Amino acid sequence: xxxxxxxxxxxxxxxxxxxxxxxxxxxxxxxxxxxxxxxxxxxxxxxxxxxxxxxxxxxxxxxxxxxxxxxxxxxxxxxxxxxxxxxxxxxxxxxxxxxxxxxxxxxxxxxxxxxxxxxxxxx
Numbered sequence: 001x002x003x004x005x006x007x008x009x010x011x012x013x014x015x016x017x018x019x020x021x022x023x024x025x026x027x028x029x030x031x032x033x034x035x036x037x038x039x040x041x042x043x044x045x046x047x048x049x050x051x052x053x054x055x056x057x058x059x060x061x062x063x064x065x066x067x068x069x070x071x072x073x074x075x076x077x078x079x080x081x082x083x084x085x086x087x088x089x090x091x092x093x094x095x096x097x098x099x100x101x102x103x104x105x106x107x108x109x110x111x112x113x114x115x116x117x118x119x120x121x122x123x
Contacts, residue, residue, distance in 0.1 A: 035105040043098035047079035
């Protein structure tokens with residue numbers, strides 16, 4: 001199900017915004033690479049991950065070198081500091097395969113459109 005969540009100008013570049021869509025809190029990020037959306041639940045301990053900081057991280061580098069990268073696309077969980085790439089949803093911890101739940105986002109006629117099915121009602 002597609003949901004219009006606002007105009008493009010309501011989502012500044014490099015900033016995340018939490019919206020409620022289909023009964024879920026979803027963080028929407030406008031990055032240089034486009035728009036990306038993730039569920040506001042950390043897969044580690046269910047923290048509100050989208051309330052964390054967006055930045056970069058240190059990448060695998062040669063000995064005695066420190067290479068900083070993924071600027072503006074690494075979401076750091078506010079509870080335990082787990083880092084996730086908001087573009088892919090992947091955890092940046094090599095020892096854990098858990099990832100953020102991602103949602104498709106498009107821009108149509110200047111509006112940001114997010115695709116998310118409603119949460120199924122318990123029977």
